[in-house]
Amino acid sequence: MASALRTSVRRFATTAIRAAAAETPNAYGVRVSKAQGSVDQLVGAIGNTPLIRLKTLSEETGCNILGKSEFQNPGGSVKDRAALYVVKDAEERGLLKPGGTVVEGTAGNTGIGLAHVCRSRGYRLVIYMPNTQSQGKVDLLRLLGAEVYPVAAVAWENPENYNWQAKRHAERLLKEDPEHGAVWTNQFDNTANRRAHIETTGPEIWAQTEGKVDAFTCSTGTGGTLAGITRYLKDVSNGSVKSFLADPPGSVLYSYVSSGGELKERSGSSITxxxxxxxxxxxxxxxxKELDGAFSISDEKTIEMVYRCLDEEGLYLGASSALNVVAAKEVAEKLGPNHTVVTVLCDGAYRYADRLFSDKWLKSKNLRDAIPKRLEKYIVLP
Structure with missing residues (x-):
């Protein structure tokens, strides 16, 4: 009798625990986990990043400002998406076979994304980069298995530009080993980069906002993120979603978009x-031509937003991400209250901390005074 009673109590307790679990405060997390399931290898974890509402800026503008947290990709940046798609494109076209080699010219996150993707898929990786980049980046790429060639930093038009050297290296390898193949992935002009965001990032944003997005903005290097997301959101919304370019100093794209197509001489530089x-x-x-406008964002605004996001949102963002947030704020102010604006949080500040939070570096860039007094406590490096 006592034994039966104990069994009944245990069953009752188990049932109660299961019922409580069904009503857990993390019900949303459980639903997301079920939808995600398990993935096949590292590349399956690329994408499906959360949209984070930026509370302070949303309240300031009366809008809903959302950041796509691309720093949560396995390689730490939005470039993981492009890296996966340029490799997939080469596979689909028969340019890469098991044991083949990927070659790219990159100074930053695309190389890191490619290093992760290539290790996961069994390819060799060769990277050409300007020798102006930090030793830390070279070391990280080599740690991830890449063969790295730092070369003189010269203009795109110069045949010794790191991109053209990467192209020639791939052509040489292909002649030497046609059985396995080699490909220059050419992130700037390979539209598989754009396709990554048409097929993944754009649809994710639309689904996460349940179609209630009024505008999108981000900066551009290769152009893949801005172009791909713009294309998808324009198509799915029948053109109602507005898209804006965010541009740093030293770029010609702001003037190009604002002038209706006049490509001016490039001048100046940026910390991004x-x-x-x-x-x-x-x-x-x-x-x-689908863009609805452009915003030129100063380095002063960008560096202040790096510190604001850390202080107000707990987000440890790199300068490009902070520039995008500034642009999202300005788009919200342009549209007025009760709009939803989405941008991209490209990567975190982890690879840039020795500059962004250094008193000496800030002074060398004449940006020390751009940090509000209340945020100076984050300048923790000499």
Whole structure:
């Protein structure tokens, strides 16, 4: 009798626990986990990043400002998407076979994304990069298995530009080993980059906002993210979603969009890395006329937003991400209250901390005074 009673109590307790679990405060997380399930290898974890509502800026503008948290990709940036798609494109076209080699010219996150993708899929990776980049980036790429060639930093038009050296390296390897194949993935003009965002990022944003998105904005380097997301959102909304370019100093794209197509001489520079352009890439070319405008964002606004996002949102963002957030705020102010504006949080500040939070570096860029007094406590490096 006592034994039966204990069994009944245990069953009752188990049932109660299961019922409580069904009503857990993490019900949303459980639903997302069920939808995600398990993925096949690292590349299956690329994408499906959350949209984060930026509370303070949303309240300031009366809008809903959302950031796509691309720093949560396995390689730490939005470039994981492009890296996967340029490799997939080469596979689909028969240019890469098991044991083949991927070659790219990149100074930043695309190389890191490619390193992860190539290790996961069993390819060799060769990277050409300007020798102006930090030793830390070179070391990280090599740690991830890439063969790295730092070369002199020269203009795109120069045949010794790192991109053209990467192209020649791939052509040489292909002649030497046609059985396995080699490909220059050419992130700037390979429209598989744009396709990544038409097929993944754009649909994710639309689904996550349940179609209630009024505008999108981000900066551009290769043009793939801006072009791909713009194309998808324009198509799915029958043109009602507005799209705006965010541009740093030293880029010609703001003037190009604002002037209706006049490509001016490039001048100046910015603290941001991997964004801003002196030309219209093939990725951007097809969608540049779809843009509804452009915003030129100063380095002063960008660095202040790096610190604001850390202080107000707990988000540890790189300069390109902060520039995008500034642009989202300005788009919200342009549209007025009760609009939803989405941008891209490209990567975190982890690879840039020795500059962004350094008193010496800020002074060297004449940006020390751009940090509000209340945020100076984050300048923790000499």
């Amino acid at each position: 890395e991997g964004i801003g352009q002196g030309r219209v890439t093939d990725n951007l070319k097809q969608e540049v």
